Amino acid sequence: MARRKVREMRRKERTLSEQLRETRERIARAKIRLASLNRKYSLVSRQLARTRSRVMQLRAKLSRHRSILAERLRQLYKHPPSDYVAFVMDAPDIEDAAIRTYAFQRIISHDEFLIETTQQAKEELEGQEAKLRYQQSQLASLREAIVEQTIELRDAESEQANLLRRVQTERETYERWLQEWEEESREIAALLRQLQSAQRNRPRPIPPWTGPFIRPVNGHIVSGFGYRVHPIFRRVKFHYGVDISSPSGTPIRAAADGVVVFSGWRRAYGKTVIVDHGNGLATLYAHCSRLLVSEGEVVKQGQVIALVGSTGLSTGPHLHFEVRHYGEPINPLAVR
Numbered sequence: 001m002a003r004r005k006v007r008e009m010r011r012k013e014r015t016l017s018e019q020l021r022e023t024r025e026r027i028a029r030a031k032i033r034l035a036s037l038n039r040k041y042s043l044v045s046r047q048l049a050r051t052r053s054r055v056m057q058l059r060a061k062l063s064r065h066r067s068i069l070a071e072r073l074r075q076l077y078k079h080p081p082s083d084y085v086a087f088v089m090d091a092p093d094i095e096d097a098a099i100r101t102y103a104f105q106r107i108i109s110h111d112e113f114l115i116e117t118t119q120q121a122k123e124e125l126e127g128q129e130a131k132l133r134y135q136q137s138q139l140a141s142l143r144e145a146i147v148e149q150t151i152e153l154r155d156a157e158s159e160q161a162n163l164l165r166r167v168q169t170e171r172e173t174y175e176r177w178l179q180e181w182e183e184e185s186r187e188i189a190a191l192l193r194q195l196q197s198a199q200r201n202r203p204r205p206i207p208p209w210t211g212p213f214i215r216p217v218n219g220h221i222v223s224g225f226g227y228r229v230h231p232i233f234r235r236v237k238f239h240y241g242v243d244i245s246s247p248s249g250t251p252i253r254a255a256a257d258g259v260v261v262f263s264g265w266r267r268a269y270g271k272t273v274i275v276d277h278g279n280g281l282a283t284l285y286a287h288c289s290r291l292l293v294s295e296g297e298v299v300k301q302g303q304v305i306a307l308v309g310s311t312g313l314s315t316g317p318h319l320h321f322e323v324r325h326y327g328e329p330i331n332p333l334a335v336r
């Protein structure tokens with residue numbers, strides 16, 4: 001697989017896992033806010049209940065005081081203070097007059113006290129009623145905030161569920177890719193084993209390979225031969241060759257003299273040429289845009305056999321180059 005593809009997959013995985021982390025944080029934040037809002041809500045509810053019962057008490061007290069006051073006013077109307085003056089003056093002696101005056105003052109001061117406490121109860125009631133209204137509006141806005149946070153929490157949770165489904169889908173796609181590569185590689189190995197064992201009994205059109213391979217295209221090796229571990233899925237895959245980055249249409253040259261044993265389509269590999277070099281060695285050129293040789297053709301080292309492309313499981317133009325020994329992939333860099 002092209003490193004580019006791997007890079008792209010890794011980038012996608014990183015984005016996905018970042019998004020997942022973000023949604024997890026969103027969920028955590030929403031839950032914390034929701035819990036604190038709920039605590040505040042029940043606190044204010046309790047305060048409101050206390051205020052409400054205080055308001056009820058004060059209303060009862062006030063109505064009691066008002067009826068007492070009303071009664072007192074009625075009595076004063078029936079017996080205006082002049083009656084009291086007469087009452088005091090009618091006293092048989094000065095001591096009795098003093099007692100009567102004192103009692104009269106007591107009555108007056110009791111009235112004053114009654115008026116004062118009634119006034120106080122009224123003021124307290126007004127204060128408590130204002131508090132009640134404030135607490136009610138506090139509860140209303142808390143309820144609103146709770147609804148908002150609940151919606152935010154649900155949104156974050158459904159977004160996370162979507163992301164997890166996407167991760168799952170990509171994992172499955174990746175697994176399918178791996179399977180396709182592995183199956184195709186096994187089929188190629190079987191094909192080469194069969195061909196190369198059959199060859200033993202037949203004369204080769206050209207002598208077997210002895211010298212070094214040439215590099216089929218110029219370019220950087222962007223992915224080497226061997227095991228890779230997927231960063232997120234932790235799945236181990238085997239890369240059967242090396243990837244050489246090269247622009248689309250670049251001529252691909254045969255690494256050595258040989259006979260073309262396959263030229264055609266191979267699922268994950270795309271358009272592919274396989275050249276048998278004898279001595280159990282074969283080279284494979286995958287993801288080509290065009291194939292310029294056909295099966296049975298004898299090719300010379302350096303002869304253009306195909307053009308670089310991006311067919312099969314590849315996202316960018318590059319040459320996937322393999323060397324196989326009796327069908328088994330070996331490291332091309334170790335053969336040269």
Ligand SMILES: [Zn+2]
Pocket residue numbers: 001002223239241242243320321
């Ligand atoms: Zn490759």
